[in-house]
Amino acid sequence: MRRTLDISELKPIVESLLFVSDVPLRSERICDALEVERPLVMQALGELVGEYRDAHRGFVLEEVAEGYQFRTRPEYADWVLRLTKARPVRFSQAALEALAIIAYRQPVTRAEIDYLRGVDSGGVVKTLLERHLIRILGKKDVPGKPMIYGTTREFLEFFGLRDLASLPTLKEFSELAPGELAAGEAALAEAGAEIDDGTPD
Amino acid sequence: MGFDIHLENFEGPLDLLLHLIRKNEMDIYDIPIAEITAQYLAILDAMQHLNLDVAGEFLLMAATLLHIKSRLLLPVSEDEVVEEEEEDPRAELVRRLLEYQKYKDAAGNLEHLPHLEREVFARKFPAPELAEAETGELEAVGLFELVEAFKALLQQAPEPYVHQVETERLSVSDRINAILTLLGDRESLAFMEIFSVRPDRHEVVVSFLATLELVKMRLVRLLQNARFGSIWLYPAVAGDDAAATAVDEENLGYL
Numbered sequence: 496m497r498r499t500l501d502i503s504e505l506k507p508i509v510e511s512l513l514f515v516s517d518v519p520l521r522s523e524r525i526c527d528a529l530e531v532e533r534p535l536v537m538q539a540l541g542e543l544v545g546e547y548r549d550a551h552r553g554f555v556l557e558e559v560a561e562g563y564q565f566r567t568r569p570e571y572a573d574w575v576l577r578l579t580k581a582r583p584v585r586f587s588q589a590a591l592e593a594l595a596i597i598a599y600r601q602p603v604t605r606a607e608i609d610y611l612r613g614v615d616s617g618g619v620v621k622t623l624l625e626r627h628l629i630r631i632l633g634k635k636d637v638p639g640k641p642m643i644y645g646t647t648r649e650f651l652e653f654f655g656l657r658d659l660a661s662l663p664t665l666k667e668f669s670e671l672a673p674g675e676l677a678a679g680e681a682a683l684a685e686a687g688a689e690i691d692d693g694t695p696d
Numbered sequence: 697m698g699f700d701i702h703l704e705n706f707e708g709p710l711d712l713l714l715h716l717i718r719k720n721e722m723d724i725y726d727i728p729i730a731e732i733t734a735q736y737l738a739i740l741d742a743m744q745h746l747n748l749d750v751a752g753e754f755l756l757m758a759a760t761l762l763h764i765k766s767r768l769l770l771p772v773s774e775d776e777v778v779e780e781e782e783e784d785p786r787a788e789l790v791r792r793l794l795e796y797q798k799y800k801d802a803a804g805n806l807e808h809l810p811h812l813e814r815e816v817f818a819r820k821f822p823a824p825e826l827a828e829a830e831t832g833e834l835e836a837v838g839l840f841e842l843v844e845a846f847k848a849l850l851q852q853a854p855e856p857y858v859h860q861v862e863t864e865r866l867s868v869s870d871r872i873n874a875i876l877t878l879l880g881d882r883e884s885l886a887f888m889e890i891f892s893v894r895p896d897r898h899e900v901v902v903s904f905l906a907t908l909e910l911v912k913m914r915l916v917r918l919l920q921n922a923r924f925g926s927i928w929l930y931p932a933v934a935g936d937d938a939a940a941t942a943v944d945e946e947n948l949g950y951l
Contacts, residue, residue, distance in 0.1 A: 595802035654812075
């Protein structure tokens with residue numbers, strides 16, 4: 496039997512494991528690797544999260560996809576982009592709507608997504624599958640055996656969510672939301688301008 | 697009254713209706729159907745005028761609106777007490793609009809979350825297959841991942857030669873046997889190892905079928921480290937009895 500590590504010894508060890516992991520590291524895997532009891536690992540993780548949050552560092556330790564991962568602070572995004580020259584993924588409104596429906600209502604079929612959006616969502620569902628944000632969970636046991644969809648671990652990683660329960664609360668509407676009027680009006684003004692010089696005769 | 701609307705801004709008929717209701721400050725529980733239908737149809741007209749393809753969904757909604765309108769025009773039944781229970785013809789539309797608004801709002805929330813590689817960044821490792829093999833729990837490969845892996849390979853595979861005198865056609869059973877031989881005394885086989893160095897499309901397709909057959913015959917299990925990591929073939933634990941079954945084209949039905 497190995498001598499048990501105390502928290503001050505354990506913390507830098509856990510930190511080093513997090514450093515080398517290329518995916519969010521689950522606490523269970525840390526426990527298994529180090530043969531340390533879970534409460535102690537959780538304490539080490541908790542303290543590390545707090546320390547990185549309070550320190551003025553370029554990155555923090557975040558809880559994502561049921562694991563822990565070092566991630567840069569959002570305020571430095573522009574600087575990081577200068578280095579990576581990556582083109583961030585941009586979602587169309589259609590893709591976001593479909594993704595929201597799948598995230599909140601999973602398991603869900605294409606037909607349900609189409610009905611809720613009022614338009615065909617075949618294209619966006621395919622795109623979301625290819626981007627690994629959603630996956631086919633199986634087939635629904637109804638006539639036609641339609642595929643049912645759900646979100647992936649990559650979805651949680653992408654949006655920095657700990658788990659599905661930490662999705663923003665779905666707001667129930669009993670009235671129309673007034674907030675978007677401004678955006679709609681802006682679109683209208685823009686449209687007016689475009690149609691003015693766009694229409695023939 | 698003009699209906700200058702930037703059409704691309706609308707995700708669909710529900711989105712357009714929501715916009716019209718807001719713009720006219722209508723009460724969603726008491727939508728003046730005649731008015732909204734008129735405006736909606738005027739916009740469809742404008743779309744056609746601009747030679748935009750009006751998607752079928754927009755036309756379907758137009759029909760729905762007209763249907764609701766006609767139902768509202770029907771005289772209320774004499775037998776009012778009994779008929780009172782009948783639902784307002786607009787009710788389902790209202791439910792759909794509110795439901796749609798809910799997910800539109802949720803979509804906005806997703807957009808505002810910090811996105812990986814847009815607002816936040818994590819370390820990325822160029823994962824060499826071997827280093828990858830060391831790590832992690834294996835999980836079963838789904839059909840979608842398998843198809844994707846083959847699709848990626850097909851894209852690299854050269855188009856078949858136009859001028860070719862003689863082709864050596866690989867058969868699925870040959871591939872099955874070849875894979876089994878490769879796997880023979882190995883513990884596992886990387887997906888890429890079952891192909892020649894530069895497989896042509898025919899080889900990729902035949903290998904795909906062979907792989908599916910092997911999984912179906914429970915001779916091979918497909919596993920991958922992490923989701924969408926590289927795929928590994930493992931001999932199934934079933935033992936050798938299954939391997940004894942003769943594998944030929946006729947049994948497989950590829951002839």
